[in-house]
Amino acid sequence: MSIATLGGQISDLRPYNIHGLMLRSRFDNNKAVEICGLESETVTASDLPIISETWNLNPIADHIEGNLPRSIEMLIGADHLAQIDLDSQRSFGDILATNTIFGWVFCGPESKGTSLLSSVLYGKVDQLQPATILSRPAESSPNIVLTGVKPRAISDEQHITVMDLQMLWKSESLGLDDKTQEEEKDTLNEALIEHFKETIKRDPDGRYIVSSFLKKLSKKPTELKAVDDEVANYLAHDFIERASPRKPDQMAHYLPIQAVFKTSPAAPLGLKTRLVKDASARKVNEAGLNDILHVGPFLLPNLLKVYIKFRRYKYTLTADIEKAFLQFKVAEAHRTFLRFFWPLGISTNPQAKIVEFWATRLDFGLVCSPFIHCQGIRHHLEQAARSRPKDKEFIREILETFYMDDCVFGSDSFQDAQSKIRVLFEVFQDGHFPLKKWQTNCESLGDFIQKISPVEAPEVKAGKADAKFLGICWNQETDKIHVSVKGALSELSSGVPSKRRLLRGIPQIFDPLRILSPSIIAAKVLLQQLWKTKLDWDSPLTGTCLEAYNNFLSNLHKIEGIALDRHYTLGSEPNRMELHIFDLI
Known part of the structure; x- marks a missing residue:
């Protein structure tokens, strides 16, 4: 059974014990109701609130006597309301009292004048995936439903306005509202990291193996060919493979393909194509793949710290991992959940047969992929720091400012910068993480990268006026x-x-x-x-x-x-630094 909850969220499928119960009034043995209930380990972590004012109504259903426990052990659904309600209600301000076969039941908020409830109930929403029935996908925070407020659909214009407001105010919190510093590591996130460390492996070649937690293109032949070519490219590079036939009773999951296009004059057909599997897709009232995958903790560093590192050294360098997610293999046992169909060759042969594939590498579209990727990089760098004690300080520096698939470093010495480039190549090549794209303010260092790069045809940007680093415009000519x-x-x-x-x-x-x-x-x-x-x-x-x-x-x-x-010290590292702050009154 799966349970549909507030906001359209669907639980994963799980077995429940079902019990038939006879609930009898403790005040009148002739009053009883027979119900069928699901067994759950916990109904709620909250205790039963104690009511101090009863307005002389008797008997009280939830009256606590002596040292009886206040834990809530049963929740009766509204479908049984007619069987227990005695059709008698009283109103006391915001409090509504209802007479039932079990006694008077009180509902409502705490009174402003007197404290009726001695405990405060706390609700938490832990959203893994926005419900597909909602008009808009949620962003970083869950939807809040207010009782008594009539829901109203918002227009595209209003949605854009909301997004603009979020962008405006979020930009004010950079470096101040840092989740990586403020959020405590809960037991689930710690368990996920431990599970990652226990299950990550390396194949004989040294590549990491991890365990995972169509658009209508017929009228767009250019985009159809771009997707078809990308699928063929994935197959040629072993990012996907033809799936093995399903065995009897073998669990499997099939993912629809979403293609993301970006105009790129340098790319074939003028389009840069990325295949994204829609792991959020699901049937009505059934869980999708992303519903049962753990997102994992937020592992990206404080972005302000990354920018400061970018501006610290006379010689600055940035490096980018080529196809970062695709450098992680997926354990063979988990590939059956990453199946998809594609008519290979459809761009040239309209009668191409549909082929069943599965992903062999970490997929875009899985909610767990960013965590697995970031934790994989951290795991590799931590191992490298232990195995290369001479380079430990530099590797730790990279670890602290590595942002998704970009790393930034530098030096005030040309020779030291060259040495760090060599170390970085060696460390990342050891984990099969090719550093393909580079940027630097020094053309001589750019030539050095081209010369020693173990990656074929590295893309090095040096001495250019139109460079960017994580959204910041950077003129490398003038630095x-x-x-x-x-x-x-x-x-x-x-x-x-x-x-x-x-x-x-x-x-x-x-x-x-x-x-x-x-x-x-x-x-x-x-x-x-x-x-x-x-x-x-x-x-x-x-x-x-x-x-x-x-x-x-x-x-x-x-x-x-x-x-x-860019270089904020204008020379060697100063002996003294001052921070000046201004405020508007």
């Missing part, structure tokens, strides 16, 4: 960083100034280092003022609000060319 405001200028300059246009324009500015913060804050203050005036989203701005809007737009043109030195 300066800046914030792009082109998107914001385009949005704010088009159409009539309004609250919605301002909200859409501000999030276009990605400024994690707060380079333009003294100017951007003016727009946020204006948005706050517009919020207080309760002006409609699309009403034209007038008066002082319009003046402030135009002033911000004018300032945005002026600050467009502002750039800072």
Whole structure:
């Protein structure tokens, strides 16, 4: 049986013991109800609240006498309400008293004047996957359902507005609201990491083996061929293989393919294609694969720490693992849950037969993949630090700032930077993690990478004016960083100034280092003022609000060319550093 719960969440399939029960009133033996119940280890972790005021109603169903336990051991569903309700109710402010065959039952919130309940109940929602029946997929936090509030579907325009607001306020918490520092490691996450350490293996070649926890393209021949070519490429590189026939009673799961396209002039057909398996897909009232996979703890480092590392050294370098997820093999026993169908050759042969494949490498689309990848990299680097004591300090530095598949490091010495490049190649090649893409502010180091790289045809970007690192614009020629405001200028300059246009324009500015913060804050203050005036989203701005809007737009043109030195020390590491903080009053 699977249980559908609040918000449309579906539990995994599990067996339950079923019991027939006769519940009899302790006040009248002639009053009883027969029910059928599911056995569960725990109904709720909360204790029964103690009621101090009963308004002289007797008898009370939940009256606690002596040292009797207050644990809740049975939950009766509403389908039995008619059998136990005596059709008598009393109202006392926010409290509703209902007479039942078991006595008077009290429902409602705690009174403002007197404390009726001596305990506070705490509810927690631990969402593994958003329900597919919802109008919108949830983001990082679960949906909250308010009782007594009529649900209302939101339009695409309203959804975009909500996303803009989330982007705007989340950008303020960089380096301050750090989950990796504040969240305690719960027992589940610790168990997941222990399970990972126990099950990760290496094949004879040294590659890691881990255990996992179509769009309609017929009218788009270019995209159809891009997907068909990518499937063939996966097959050629052993990322997938033809699946073995299912054995009798063998469990299996089949995943639909979702293709993600990105325009890339350098790629064949002008499209960069990524195959993503939709592990969230499921039938109505049945669990999908992502519903029964653990997400795992958040292992990415504080992004601000990564940016500071990027700016620390005279010579800075970044390296990217090629096809990072696909460097992990999936244990053979778990591949049966990663099956999918594809008519190989369909782009040239409309009659191509459908072939059953399964993934042999870690799949995009699985909620556990980011954790497995990050924990796999951490595991490998920790082993490398132990086996290479001479390089331990440098490897620990990489471990602390490794961000998904990007690592950043550097040195104030050219020779030391070369030495670190060699070590990094050796360490990552040992785990079959090819460092394909590189960036550096030094063209000589770029040439050195090309010369010693064990990876065929490495992509090295050095001395370029249009580089980026984790969203920051980086001119490698001048070694300066800046914030792009082109998107914001385009949005704010088009159409009539309004609250919605301002909200859409501000999030276009990605400024994690707060380079333009003294100017951007003016727009946020204006948005706050517009919020207080309760002006409609699309009403034209007038008066002082319009003046402030135009002033911000004018300032945005002026600050467009502002750039800072990437290397914040302007020389060797200083003996003394000062931190200056300003605040707006």
